Amino acid sequence: MTPSDTDAAANDLLAFIDASPTPYHAVRESIRRLTAQGYRALDEREPWDLKPGDKVYVTRGDTSIAAFHLGTVPVDRAGFRLVGAHTDSPNLRLKPNAHVQRSGFHQLGVEVYGGVLFSTWLDRDLSLAGRVVSAKDGRLTHHLVDFRRPLLRIPNLAIHLNRTVNTDGLKLNAQEHLVPVLALERSGPVDLKAMLVAELARGGTQVEPADILGFDLCLYDLQPSTRSGAFGEFLHAPRLDNLASSHAGLSALLAMSGPREATCGVILYDHEECGSVSAQGAASPFLKDLLERITLAHSDGRGDSLHRAIQRSFMVSADMAHALHPNYASMHEPKHAPVLGGGPVIKSNVNQSYATDGETWAWFALCCREVGVTPQNFITRTDLGCGSTIGPISAGELGIRTVDVGNPMMSMHSIRELAAAADVAAMISVLRNVYVR
Known part of the structure; x- marks a missing residue:
């Protein structure tokens, strides 16, 4: 070679x-x-x-x-x-009733898929992609969707509020601490189905919010795959x-x-x-x-x-x-x-x-x-x-x-x-x- x-x-x-x-x-x-x-x-x-x-x-x-x-x-x-x-x-995937409102934020509830290394998902520019299933005239149709832009983030807790994190280790509860933020409540209401409809429309697929009956959606890191190292010998992806x-x-x-x-x-x-x-x-x-x-x-x-x-x-x-x-x-x-x-x-x-x-x-x-x-x-x-x-x-x-x-x-x-x-x-x-x- x-x-x-x-x-x-x-x-x-x-x-x-x-x-x-x-x-x-x-x-x-x-x-x-x-x-x-x-x-x-x-x-x-x-x-x-x-x-x-x-x-x-x-x-x-x-x-x-x-x-x-x-x-x-x-x-x-x-x-x-x-x-x-x-x-x-391994990744984070949306729950069926994903929309969460708490402490002035719109968030999306996630499940943990596989053996996720939790800490690596913090402070990342996250997007959303997967499959949407719609119904029209009694027939189901599958659509792939990918937002391809920064949409979500799981913020870390500042060290000032977690003084022992570097000595005792970071401890994350999947239910409480891995819920990504989507928007501020004060910015307006959030409708996940409407967001999916708009994103599908950008790709030329016309679907009504009421037609969406199911989805399988994954969070992912937007940073592109790359090579690194003094000789370009490493792959980061x-x-x-x-x-x-x-x-x-x-x-x-x-x-x-x-x-x-x-x-x-x-x-x-x-x-x-x-x-x-x-x-x-x-x-x-x-x-x-x-x-x-x-x-x-x-x-x-x-x-x-x-x-x-x-x-x-x-x-x-x-x-x-x-x-x-x-x-x-x-x-x-x-x-x-x-x-x-x-x-x-x-x-x-x-x-x-x-x-x-x-x-x-x-x-x-x-x-x-x-x-x-x-x-x-x-x-x-x-x-x-x-x-x-x-x-x-x-x-x-x-x-x-x-x-x-x-x-x-x-x-x-x-x-x-x-x-x-x-x-x-x-x-x-x-x-x-x-x-x-």
């Missing part, structure tokens, strides 16, 4: 993140990139007509998406090569966990050229950060449904075709990994502390919080070796609990050989995270080899 390749991949990731303030927008951006490369949409409600070489994608719930490049050989003989990641990130892995899997699939024997696919799930139990999460039948339908259309048609295909298949579960933090080096397991810029990380846990075992570890390491990349290894300290991701869930649902990997990062679950530019292209290169080998 040349420096220009590294820069191009890193900058493209930052563009992908900035276009994706919510999972809804991440799916839309993924669709834009897929259609530009000749992929066509499939509808789960309709019959599918598939043939070798087809490039297709499927969405579920507006927040999960899977794309497949069908191989030249039936899947019961060539199997699947799959990369899984997730579109969601929101939602690196896990849009960086979504971008890597998608980019690797789109980089494929020419026909391949195996059917290759990427699946980007929602709801990983809150357990994956949903209609479109990794614990749902979404991927299994898709593999069954592809197998019906692209195999010898025997009743055991999917089972045989699964046993010839391999899945990479891609989710970001904890990089060594120079100020907290003791929190890392010795000899298993990945470094920024050091390449993809293979994540292991003997209790199956990660799906990696000796075979899948070796398989991914071989994929790395073949493209000149040296992988790193991560395990959690023996006296600390281990996080998990979609890998064990997918492996358990399908019985497919799976390895858990990710690029190293710091500030995980902060509103703004840190990674290395050099790792972006390296991971894409390895995942592309996963597809083509």
Whole structure:
């Protein structure tokens, strides 16, 4: 990989993140990139007509998406090569009856989604984006919305009123202290539905306030993603966990050229950060449904075709990994502390919080070796609990050989995270080899 390749991949990731303030927008951006490369949409409600070489994608719930490049050989003989990641990130989301008035302010009540690092959401220029659902003539319609301007703020308490904050630590109650301010009461009344109608109208969508019957709206930091460091080696961005892995899997699939024997696919799930139990999460039948339908259309048609295909298949579960933090080096397991810029990380846990075992570890390491990349290894300290991701869930649902990997990062679950530019292209290169080998 040349420096220009590294820069191009890193900058493209930052563009992908900035276009994706919510999972809804991440799916839309993924669709834009897929259609530009000749992929066509499939509808789960309709019959599918598939043939070798087809490039297709499927969405579920507006927040999960899977794309497949069908191989030249039936899947019961060539199997699947799959990369899984997730579109969601920890954040703050509006409550259904969000409007709050207290102490002379209009505020919006929020719920905490996933493992949010509370303090990082204070004193930020926050905006609002997501999905609005309207009804007209008995039919529901979904609209994406993004205010794209400073709208909300969660002010910190001045140190003069919290004298021990630097010695005793900042303690925040999610119900009381994370409620963003929207306006002063004296400035006038606030109507959230009217605000949504006006913002949709700016994008050319006409909806009446009474037509809005539901919404899924997320707060996000308006500061654009950027690069930093003496050599431009760092990435500062929101939602690196896990849009960086979504971008890597998608980019690797789109980089494929020419026909391949195996059917290759990427699946980007929602709801990983809150357990994956949903209609479109990794614990749902979404991927299994898709593999069954592809197998019906692209195999010898025997009743055991999917089972045989699964046993010839391999899945990479891609989710970001904890990089060594120079100020907290003791929190890392010795000899298993990945470094920024050091390449993809293979994540292991003997209790199956990660799906990696000796075979899948070796398989991914071989994929790395073949493209000149040296992988790193991560395990959690023996006296600390281990996080998990979609890998064990997918492996358990399908019985497919799976390895858990990710690029190293710091500030995980902060509103703004840190990674290395050099790792972006390296991971894409390895995942592309996963597809083509």
